[in-house]
Amino acid sequence: MLTNYIKIALRNLWKHKLFSFINVFGLASGLTVCMLAIAHIKGAFDYDAFHQSRERTYRIISDVVSLTNDKAPFATTPKPLGATLKQQYGFIDEASYVVRSYDEFLGNHKRLSTMGFAVDPGFFRIFSFPLAQGRPATEPNTVVLTQAMARKFFGTANPIGQTLQHQELGNFTVTGVLAELPTKSHLVFDLLFSATSYGVKNRAAVSEWQQYHTGYTYVMLKPGTPAEALDIVLPSVVSRATRGLRFADIKGYSFRTQQLSRLSPARGEMMYGTYEPQVPGLLAEFGIGLITLLLAAFNYVNLTLARSLSRAREVGIRKVSGAVRWQLLGQFMAESVVLSLLALSLAFLMLELVKPMAFVQQWLIGGVRWDWTIWAIFALFSIVAGLLAGIVPARVLSGFEPAQVLRSHSGLRIIRGLSLRKSLIVVQFVVSLVAMIGLLTMVRQMDYMATGDYGFRRERMLNVPINDVPAPRLMNELNRLSGIERVSATSELFGSHGNYQTIKRTRTGQNTSPAFVWSVSEQFVPNMGLTLVAGQNMAAAVADTTGRQVLINEEAVKAFRLGTSRDAVGQVLWLNDSTDVQVVGVVKDFRFTTFAIAVKPLLLHNVPSQFRYVTLSVAAGAEEKVMAEVKQVWKRLRPFDPFEGQWYDDFLEARHTHADDADFMGLLIGLAFSIGCLGLLGMVTYTTQTRVKEIGVRKVMGAEVSQLVWLLSRDFVKLLVIAAAIALPLGYLSGYAFLFSFAYHVSIGFETLGLCVGVLLLLGSLTIGLRTYRAALANPVMSLRSE
Incomplete structure (x- = not known):
């Protein structure tokens, strides 16, 4: 039976090639966005997976109570905590205190700003950051570099043994270069340097129990030690350490633990946090993918219901022949799954095309392990998406009664006569137009920041880094x-x-x-x-x-x-x-x-x-x-040394114009509009096909082509106008939600809203007009000769 369902599905897809292409392309577009989000979510769970002792490594964080009794989580702790735990409790195998530092280093006649961490020797025993060459920076005044930073300082020369100079900390000898990480880490840095000299510089800032926001404490428990053992002793450590201390801006703090393997994705935002992805952000990304997929599912529902009359006769014949409803449901669901698997194949190709994009690599799939599990997730997700997209048409079509079919009643009318199919078209273009208004607002704001009047001279100004x-x-x-x-x-x-x-x-x-x-x-x-x-x-x-x-x-x-x-x-x-x-x-x-x-x-x-x-x-x-x-x-x-001079105008443009972000957002909106326009094309095509005899009669009676075009397209133009009316206030609010974070920003006026609505009406009118114009030009003899 399943084989028969698949054969019928493939025949129907081949018979209606335009509708099949629209559905496959739309579902593939939605699946591509969803796959990017799924890959990012999987990558979030893979953070720090390469550390050998991640299951028994914990980060200690501080819950700080303000003077108004508000509790705020801090990813940081006082410096003495780790050393105290290691000295007083035997189940602590190793402890490390890590301080984030933004410094300038001079090496090979180049002065570069870096983001690094001052680390102690315990850091390299807890974490398993792989080395491409050399040894860890466990000795005073030593440093290890990432490969990217090593190239910036020394090019293709061997960096081992070279010296980096810091204005206050002195000279550091490069002892190692880190290898490329198998997966991402919550610790992002350019270099790791010995904390000995850094501790001298910041002695007053990092050696007091009052300073709870200066660095991060990690502890590694001995094998077989439960996490509860550490949780039990932390309150007594706080009590002893803070006895007699007076805090100027808080009432106090307490400690709790985070297992390294569960650090990412972060369930909530913390003060002085590190770089693990946040659950709300991942859900938002996945939501964008689902919206795109939903638009494509709307097309499938729309086009399937549009062809409901022809499929209803098929259903009537099958029911008269003895088929029961669950068999018909199975047939229609099989067609939907076959369609989703074809879309999955196209989505894989589209995924390969967008993979090289800088935004995709940096923010979504960089560091993701592409093993069999992620491909299995993709396949399962596409099948589920196909089943969900097909369930509404399957229930509607399988529910037809033969008597209703003969009277051509489909029962698809909903509130106040507005059909479900028209509602879905409106929703598609509302979502696309709101997204377009938001993107155009973002692009205009970036252009404003890149070209706006700062109050200082920027024309014909050349900046030269002096190193x-x-x-x-x-x-x-x-x-x-x-x-x-x-x-x-x-x-x-x-x-x-x-x-x-x-x-x-x-x-x-x-x-x-x-x-x-x-x-x-x-x-x-x-x-x-x-x-x-x-x-x-x-x-x-x-x-x-x-x-x-x-x-x-x-x-x-x-x-x-x-x-x-x-x-x-x-x-x-x-x-x-x-x-x-x-x-x-x-x-x-x-x-x-x-x-x-x-x-x-x-x-x-x-x-x-x-x-x-x-x-x-x-x-x-x-x-x-x-x-x-x-x-x-x-x-x-x-x-x-290469010359790195830059015109001020170019600097401000590069500083504020995030072209990669805008390109990716433009791709998403382009997909959304493509899905909407293809769905509209399918609806117009089917409508003109069902009215071909009416068109022939009207032409014989003297109707002009322009009258026929307007007759066929006016209902669809009304849908576009309704979509624009709904989307304009929503887009205005979404645009200002983005601009709210800027003290100086552009306004959202006719130049933004008018352009977006104009694009919507232009694309929609072209989609409608070209198809209806072609139908209006048809020879009436061809459609009426059998009458």
């Missing part, structure tokens, strides 16, 4: 070139994240405010086109000790309550409780970081040792000439 070249030497060389208007130096580029520090109004006072701190040369203000509203520019500095003259912006004047801009000139502020600086001028507010936050307090001082970039303002028309000459200067100073 370890002395800034004064490079600036002197560049000043000699013609076509360069000014040369200045800075610690960071405007438009980046910036360096956030706490500034005090007085050394011992409590009037503090966080502020962004930039180190710039005295030519930076005129070079960047900044406006002084009070005071004067900083004097030239030849050493860091002369950098106590500072400029602040108007927002800093308000934050520190310095009165007016004129009143602020001459007043003193304190950096790091140890350095007093004098305000010599106030600059007009401008946007110097991301558009996500409003203008914050800014402090500019002249500290040459912190300079990382040289910025050149170039005369109009001299861009190519200056670029070529700057490259020659760089080649002379650093013959073996």
Whole structure:
């Protein structure tokens, strides 16, 4: 019987090729998105699977109770916790304390910003990060690099034995290079370096039980030790360690454990968390895949029900011949499963096409183990999807009675005469249009951040990273070139994240405010086109000790309550409780970081040792000439280092335009619109086929082609208008939900909503118009000759 069902299914699919193509392509598109989400979910459960002792390794986290009795989970703990547990409890096999660090290292004449972890020797005994060469960084002042970071510093040269320099921590010897990880890890880093020197630098920050947010504690239990043994002792450890301590901003904290094998996916968000995927995010991704698949399922339901009259006669004949309802259900469900398996084959091909996309590799399938289990999940999921898509048509078709069939009643009418088929078309285009409005809003916001007015000069500005070249030497060389208007130096580029520090109004006072701190040369203000509203520019500095003259912006004047801009000139502020600086001028507010936050307090001082970039303002028309000459200067100073200069406009565009994300989102929306348009094409095609004799009669009676086209298409155009009316407010809300996180953002007006609706009506009208126009041109003799 099953073989017979499959044969009938294949014959029906081959007989109705257009409808079969629409259904197969639609289901394949939905399955592709779902497979990407399933692969990401599977990869989330595979995090840290390569560690040999993951089942007996635990991360200890802190539940912090605020002054208002609110409890917040922190992924971090005080530094002494791990050592205390190992010393006092024999069932602890190993303990490690890990501190995340964002630092600049200099190596091979290259100064690079890195994200790393300061680790102790126990780290390499707990975790099994594989080494491609060398040995772990268990000795003082040693470091291991990832392969990507090793290439950035040393190219193809052997990094083992090379030296990385840190301004405060000293020199580090490279002892190893990590291999590519078999799966992803919740710890993401560029390098791992010995914590000995780092502990000296941060002694006050990481050696106190009051500091619960400085690093991560991992413990490995001895084989056979239950996790409850660790859970039992943690409350007593907290009680003894915090007895007599006073916390300024919290009431206290407690500890609990997370097994490393269950760390990912994370059930909830934690403060100072690591990089394991969150369950809500995974569910959202899977939801997007299900929505895409649902749109395709709508097509299947729609087209199957549209052909219900012809299939109803088949059902009537089978029932008269003695078939019972469950047999008919089996036949229709078999057709649906065969269709889903064909769609699965196409989905595999589509998956191979999207796999190389940067967004897909970075955020979805990077590090996923493609073993037999994931392919089995894909196959099972497609079969289930086919069964679910076919259940509604199967129940409807198998429920027809022969008498109803003879009277051509299908019983498919629902609320107020609006058919189920038309409802599904509306839903398809509503979802597609809402997604399109959201994507266009996102793209416009990214373009606004890349091209908007920041308040500083960005045209014809060239930024050159100086690495370890002395800034004064490079600036002197560049000043000699013609076509360069000014040369200045800075610690960071405007438009980046910036360096956030706490500034005090007085050394011992409590009037503090966080502020962004930039180190710039005295030519930076005129070079960047900044406006002084009070005071004067900083004097030239030849050493860091002369950098106590500072400029602040108007927002800093308000934050520190310095009165007016004129009143602020001459007043003193304190950096790091140890350095007093004098305000010599106030600059007009401008946007110097991301558009996500409003203008914050800014402090500019002249500290040459912190300079990382040289910025050149170039005369109009001299861009190519200056670029070529700057490259020659760089080649002379650093013959073996690549030139990495970049125009400010290009930097801001690369910083804020996430083309890979937009491309992937565009692909999803394109699939959604394709599914909707193909479903609409199928409906229009079937409708025109059923009305072919009516068209012939009307043409014989003198109807024009344009009248026939409008007659055939007006009901479908109404559906598009209804979809647009429903989607516009929903799309507006979804767009503003995205823009809500930006302090400065675009508006959602006619340019967004009108364009999206125009695309919807254009695609829908082309789909409807071309098919109905072709039907209206048909020769009436061909359709009426048998009458």
